[in-house]
Amino acid sequence: MVERFDAIVIGMGPGGETVASRLAAAGRRVAVVEKELIGGECGYYACIPSKALLRPPEVRSEARGAAGTAEPALDWEGIRAYRDTMVRHRDDSRQVAGYEEQGVTVVKGEARLTGRDPWRVAAAGRELTAPEVVLATGSSPLVPPVEGLDSVEVWTNREATALEEVPSSVAVIGGGAVAVEMGQFLTRMGARVVLLERGGHLLGREDPRLGAAVAEALRADGAEVRTGTAVQRARRSPGGSAVLELDGGGEVSAEVVLAATGRVPNTSGLGLEELGVPVGRRGVEVDDRCRAAEGLWAVGDATGTALLTHVAKYQGRVVADNLLGRERRTDYTGVPRVLFTDPEAAAVGLTPDQAREMGLETSYAEIDLTAELARPWTYSTAPTGRLGVLADRRHRVLLGAWALAPMAGEWIHFAALAVRERIPIDRLTDGIAQFPTYSEGYLVALERLEP
């Protein structure tokens, strides 16, 4: 029997959930198909557990800088138990029940497209059909093709965020978001950590100055950071630990290797190619309404746009609006990017190199927040913090900004709004920031820009 719906959502991470809940609230007949857990990678093996794990060591470090406070002790069992609570002990039965109460049909199984006009989906022995299908299948970790890596213990984000014990030593391959966040967590929990990034600096897509500042923060915690370092081969030592042979000589040995080298979109096995749906290297190819084909939509990591939960949710809102008759197009200007390290690393908009490639004439200013503001000193006895701003010199608008400072993930939103809305710099410098806050730094930095 073929079951008919208005829409079928495949994959129930943050992207799929956003679409499904909006369509259900608008009274559409919706079926969702999820092969693992409702909440997706983000809820169980990515954003949520990593942020829950990073917070206790951050509190300890903040207490060290707060005059007259005792240093809190870290209790691994307590931290691990809270992480498990935050990932709902990997039990999504309440989420399933919640959607069913809203009238959504929840199918647990791996979905495959079996026909089009209208779309047909097979999952868990059932056959579903709908005029609209939304692909929200996310991404999977990419383990680099290093010879011998299969002979040693390799973790991806899954094992790293679900860890039961902290290993004595970890060699992290990569120097991007996962490497930096999990590298800091593991270091602060007592592991000997080395980050091996093949590019010239950490956080390759960001301003190299932010990458350098993050490397300095990690080194201050005790991690070893090596850039321009590629792993050539891996082998298992007689004692069982992993030995990584590096390009240009040298070796690193560790109990565990963490592969933090990017992601691949979950598009294979969906039957897309067979049905003539274009899939690129980055993922499902979509237009500016997130449409991949007539009646077929895609959101989140599966599109390879920017692998961030807030982008998946934004695309989900765009698709839901289009499906509900409100035409809406995506605009990715000013998407904030935040690493929940201590201090937080936040960025938005263009880097100077990207602006130069676009032929823009720019002006850049950078300030040491501790030299300019009161807030870092009321916050900590040993404060740190930098803010960089990049402006379009001709149009006098902000193009980008980065910061490494406490709570930068919150106050980067000032710059995110300015970049997205092209607010003139003269309007921004006429603003009144609360004293004493980190946000005051924008006034100082923007006034330093060359006219």
Ligand SMILES: Cc1cc2nc3c(=O)[nH]c(=O)nc-3n(C[C@H](O)[C@H](O)[C@H](O)COP(=O)(O)OP(=O)(O)OC[C@H]3O[C@@H](n4cnc5c(N)ncnc54)[C@H](O)[C@@H]3O)c2cc1C
């Ligand atoms: C360690 C780590 C930390 C991160 N931290 C952050 C953060 O702090 N902030 C942030 O913005 N981003 C963060 N990210 C990125 C974020 O996790 C992703 O961008 C986000 O999960 C993408 O959401 P999504 O809905 O596209 O896919 P996912 O969350 O990956 O969900 C996709 C779902 O589809 C299901 N699925 C796949 N194929 C099928 C199929 N054929 N049939 C049925 N179901 C299927 C999967 O089981 C999964 O549940 C982090 C990533 C990692 C690895």
Ligand SMILES: NC(=O)c1ccc[n+]([C@@H]2O[C@H](COP(=O)([O-])OP(=O)(O)OC[C@H]3O[C@@H](n4cnc5c(N)ncnc54)[C@H](O)[C@@H]3O)[C@@H](O)[C@H]2O)c1
């Ligand atoms: N706080 C957050 O928002 C957050 C946190 C974690 C992850 N994420 C998202 O998850 C995605 C995946 O994160 P990620 O860290 O796996 O990928 P990434 O793309 O951020 O970084 C991968 C890094 O690995 C390096 N690399 C690749 N192959 C290598 C090799 N063989 N040897 C050495 N270095 C190598 C790359 O140069 C790059 O710097 C990111 O794109 C990010 O958007 C977001």
